[in-house]
Every structure is written in C-alpha cells, then in structure tokens.
Amino acid sequence: MQKGNAAYIKKMNQKLILKYVMNEQSSSRATISKKLALSKPTVSTLVDQLLEEGWIFETGNGEASTNGGRKPVNLMFNPQKSYIIGIDIGGTNVALGITDLNGKVYAYRDFPTQVNLEHHLFDEIKQSVESMKWELGIDESKILGVGAGVPGITNVKEGTVKEAPALKWKDFPIRARLKEIFNLPIYIDNDVNINALGEHWKGVGRDKKNLIYIAIGTGIGSGIMINGKLYRGSNYSAGEIGYLVTDRVHAENYHPVYAGYGFLESVASGSSIGNQLSERLGRTVSAKEAFDLYQIQDQAALEVVNFAIENLALGIANYVSLFDPELIILGGGVSGSYSIIHKQMVDIMKRYTPKECEIVPTMFGKEAGVIGAVALFLKEFDTLIDI
Structure with a gap:
C-alpha cells in the first residue's frame, strides 16, 4: 500500500x-x-x-x-481540546462568541453594527474577542479558527461579499479584513447559510438531511441543505427567496423597499411590513407593533399583514414544490410572531403544494448566528471532527 x-x-x-x-x-x-x-x-x-x-x-x-x-x-x-470563534455580522447587531468543539457557547458579546460600520467595526470585533479570551483564560494556541456570517451574497472561495445592502458593502474583502485581526484559519458565508448549518448541527434540524432555513427580518433569505450538504449555487446566490415574485399584478408596479432587495422582501419582510403600515398610519410603526395591531384587528394592520403572509406562504409553497424538504425552519425577527402567522400560512400552502411539509420556528436565541458560524468552520476546516 x-x-x-x-x-x-x-x-x-x-x-x-x-x-x-x-x-x-x-x-x-x-x-x-x-x-x-x-x-x-x-x-x-x-x-x-x-x-x-x-x-x-x-x-x-x-x-x-x-x-x-x-x-x-x-x-x-474532549470538547475543550480547542475553541472556535463564531462571528455573525448582522445589519443591526454583530454577535460574537467562543464555543467548544460541541458548540457550547462559553463567552458571548454583541454590539450595534451601524454606528461602528464606517470606522470601528473591526476594532470592535477584535476588542470583543480579546475580552472573551481574557474572560475564559485561554490564549491563541487554544483557538482552532474563525467562522463568520455576513448578510449578503458571499463568494466563499475568495472570501468576499459580493453585495450586502444592509452593510452597504459591494465586493468587500471580508476575509482579508478579518485576517488583519486573526492569524487563524477563517471561513466566511452568508448569514442565512450559517444558520441552516447551525440548525442542522445543533438545532431543530438535527438528523434531517433535507431542510430549508428561512430568515424573515429586514430582508428575507434562506439556506438550503440537500442530502446533508449546503447548496450554494453556481454564483453563491442560491436561496435568495426574497427575490421570488409571488404576485404578478403587484409586481408590475414593483419598487423595492431598499435598493438591492427583491419583490417578496418588498411586501413580506419585517421592514416592509413596518414601512407599509407606517405609511398608512402616518407614524413610525415597527414590525412588532404591526403584529400587535394585527392581533387586535386593526383594519390597516390586517390588510398589510394578511398580504405579507399570503405572499410569504406562496413563496414557501414554491420551495416545498421544488425541493420537497423534510423540514422548513423559520428564523429572523418575524419568526417571533410564528404563533400568529402559522395557521394562515399552512392553510394557504396546502392549496398549492403536492405534499405537506412541517414548518417550525427556530429554537435558537441570540446565539444562533454564533453557533452557525462555528458549524461553518467545522464543516469547512480539515479536522478530525466531521459534523
């Protein structure tokens, strides 16, 4: 041999x-x-x-x-043989954590994104990680590497963000910038993809080979796992469910809520729901308040939220028909209103899908992105661990 x-x-x-x-x-x-x-x-x-x-x-x-x-x-x-840094750079907050090899979060930090975006983002990331290492009493030799998620289309091979409207990034060299901070192996991917990996590893998607994770927040994105592997597409843009067109009539006059966002996002994302209701009521309304008003049968809220749920259900129904997943997991801010939207969504989907598919909310809290980023690292880095 x-x-x-x-x-x-x-x-x-x-x-x-x-x-x-x-x-x-x-x-x-x-x-x-x-x-x-x-x-x-x-x-x-x-x-x-x-x-x-x-x-x-x-x-x-x-x-x-x-x-x-x-x-x-x-x-x-021995899960404490090494530790991994997980970073989730969101449009609103940056979440960071240090986990062991089992994904147990031993230290966690977060800070607002936008106020630090222009000048201090990477300084804050470095300072947060140093603070966690000091808290745990571990040095660089115990850190295996870094996994990071970003809210945009990401070329995982080059380590660049092709486009991230929430961060105003275009062709941004995210891995190179993180390399300036960490002398460690670094893996980057879209934030929704890492959440799909995290759910598959330690969440409600454990033991499922075919699942879809859908994040509904400022925008709408999804991560697709087929036969236990993340499907990224030929241009790393698979899963952009926010670009689905779910209403031909409204699509004729389609104008995105923000540049770079797709049709479904423009009618069904958290930011869209808030913006549409704000325009109708003549005051600023958050997505959470919109759902509160919806529950007390406010007429304007009923119209906006019902239209959003209908389009969202149609988009997910298309996914079920195309991919036949075992499970669909809802995450993001709007998933907090899962109990409100679930029945209506399922009833609509039943009309349009050849087979029913279970839909569940994520069970992860604020550490979801950190665990997902660590799952990404363990998936990509050549180590003995095979998750």
Whole structure:
C-alpha cells in the first residue's frame, strides 16, 4: 500500500472512531472495534494517538462482561481540546462568541453594527474577542479558527461579499479584513447559510438531511441543505427567496423597499411590513407593533399583514414544490410572531403544494448566528471532527 493511501485510511479511521465516541458519549475500545468492524490492534493504536493529542480522554471503568474479566476503560470526547470563534455580522447587531468543539457557547458579546460600520467595526470585533479570551483564560494556541456570517451574497472561495445592502458593502474583502485581526484559519458565508448549518448541527434540524432555513427580518433569505450538504449555487446566490415574485399584478408596479432587495422582501419582510403600515398610519410603526395591531384587528394592520403572509406562504409553497424538504425552519425577527402567522400560512400552502411539509420556528436565541458560524468552520476546516 502506498504511503499516501495508508495515511488517508488512518485519518478516515480516526474520524470514524472520534465520531463514534462523540455520538455515544462513552465507549470502550472493544465496543468500538466491534461496532466499526476494525481490528482491535488498529483501534488500540488509533485510540492511543487520539488520547495523546487530547481529542478523547479515559474515564472510570465500564461494566464487566457477563463472563467476568477485566472491566473495560471508557473513552469520552474532549470538547475543550480547542475553541472556535463564531462571528455573525448582522445589519443591526454583530454577535460574537467562543464555543467548544460541541458548540457550547462559553463567552458571548454583541454590539450595534451601524454606528461602528464606517470606522470601528473591526476594532470592535477584535476588542470583543480579546475580552472573551481574557474572560475564559485561554490564549491563541487554544483557538482552532474563525467562522463568520455576513448578510449578503458571499463568494466563499475568495472570501468576499459580493453585495450586502444592509452593510452597504459591494465586493468587500471580508476575509482579508478579518485576517488583519486573526492569524487563524477563517471561513466566511452568508448569514442565512450559517444558520441552516447551525440548525442542522445543533438545532431543530438535527438528523434531517433535507431542510430549508428561512430568515424573515429586514430582508428575507434562506439556506438550503440537500442530502446533508449546503447548496450554494453556481454564483453563491442560491436561496435568495426574497427575490421570488409571488404576485404578478403587484409586481408590475414593483419598487423595492431598499435598493438591492427583491419583490417578496418588498411586501413580506419585517421592514416592509413596518414601512407599509407606517405609511398608512402616518407614524413610525415597527414590525412588532404591526403584529400587535394585527392581533387586535386593526383594519390597516390586517390588510398589510394578511398580504405579507399570503405572499410569504406562496413563496414557501414554491420551495416545498421544488425541493420537497423534510423540514422548513423559520428564523429572523418575524419568526417571533410564528404563533400568529402559522395557521394562515399552512392553510394557504396546502392549496398549492403536492405534499405537506412541517414548518417550525427556530429554537435558537441570540446565539444562533454564533453557533452557525462555528458549524461553518467545522464543516469547512480539515479536522478530525466531521459534523
């Protein structure tokens, strides 16, 4: 066997063993050998290496076999072998966190985006990360790398943001700017894509191979996972559900709420709902207030929100027909009104889809983007962990 092939097989076997220990939480060498159909000497050698490198550790003695003999030593995954920095740069806030290899957030920070956007954004990011490292008492050697999400079409290979209207970025070299701060491996993607990865890894989409995550906030975007892999498209713009045209009549007079936003966003996003109702009432109304007014049957709110829900349901129905996902997850600010919009959305969708699909709200809170960014890093970085 060639040396290169032997090294590859060894690494694949190490990955298999590590993944098994991670999933089982506690296991013995003998059980691993049996379950993975690997020889006991192979398992023993690879486990010793994983122990030496700190990926796993030994804990207590397990249960003795029924025919007696020595109790096996249990093996457990060490999620604190390394830490990962997750960054979610949103149009409103920047969220940052440091997690272990299991995605547990050990430190978290956030700060407003717009007031820092022009001059101090990356200084604030650096300062926040340094503050978290100091809080945890860890140095750079314990940090494996950085994952980051941005609200726009992102060329993940070049590490550039092609267009992010919320940040007024165009062809922005985001990875290069972060490299000025961190001397670490860095992976970048669209913020909705990282949320899809986070849901698939640790959220309500766990164990689902085909899912769609839809974020409804200032705009509307989606992340698509097919057969357990993120689908980005040929130009990294797959999932731009906000550009769907869901009403031909209104589309004839379509004018975006903001430059660079699509038709569905212009009628169904949180900012659009607030802006439309503000115009009708002659005062500033947030999306949250719009839904509050909707619940007390305010006529103007009923018209605006019902039109938004109808278009949103049509857009999601198109997705169900095209992709036949196992699950659709709603996130973003408007998902907070899930209980209000769910029944009406499902009733509309039933009329237009060949098969029903479960729709659920995200269970993540403010740390969603951080966990998603960490999931992106672990997906892309060449390590023994295979999420």
